[in-house]
Amino acid sequence: MRIRILWPAGHTTATLRRTPTSEALWAALPITSSANTWGEEVYFGTPVAASVExxxxxxxxxxxxxxxxxxxxxxxxxxxxxxSRGGECRLASPCNLLGALDGDPAVLRTVRPGDVIRVERA
Structure with missing residues (x-):
C-alpha cells in the first residue's frame, strides 16, 4: 500500500506494510488534517482509532x-x-509501525504547524 502525503510546501510518498492500523488508515483515505510539529517530528490527527500493536x-x-x-x-x-537521547528519533510513547517514507525524510522540515496536510492513496 502506497500513500501520498501533501502539504503547502511539499509532498512525499510512503509504503505501508499490512497491519491492522495501516489497513484502517487505508480504508479512511483520503484524509485532511492540520499539522503539528514536535522537535523533528510532524504529527496530525486522523479519523482512525487503534490499539497498540x-x-x-x-x-x-x-x-x-x-x-x-x-x-x-x-x-x-x-x-x-x-x-530523544542523542540523535535518535524517540516518539512520545510506543507507536504502531505502519511503514516508511519512500524518499529523504528531511523533506518534512518544510512542514509548518497549522499547515493543511492531505493523505491519499498513491
Whole structure:
C-alpha cells in the first residue's frame, strides 16, 4: 500500500506494510488534517482509532510512518524530538509501525504547524 502525503510546501510518498492500523488508515483515505510539529517530528490527527500493536516502538528510524494511538495521529519523525537521547528519533510513547517514507525524510522540515496536510492513496 502506497500513500501520498501533501502539504503547502511539499509532498512525499510512503509504503505501508499490512497491519491492522495501516489497513484502517487505508480504508479512511483520503484524509485532511492540520499539522503539528514536535522537535523533528510532524504529527496530525486522523479519523482512525487503534490499539497498540505487538511490535509498537518508541525509538524508530527517521522516516518511519508511525501511528500514535494515544492521539489517533500519524507521527512522521525525521530527527530528534524533545525526549530523544542523542540523535535518535524517540516518539512520545510506543507507536504502531505502519511503514516508511519512500524518499529523504528531511523533506518534512518544510512542514509548518497549522499547515493543511492531505493523505491519499498513491
Amino acid at each position: 505487538e511490535d509498537a516502538a518508541q525509538v524508530v528510524e527517521p522516516g518511519t510512518v508511525a501511528f500514535w494511538t494515544e492521539g489517533d495521529s500519524l507521527a512522521l519523525p525525521y530527527g530528534p524530538t524533545p525526549v
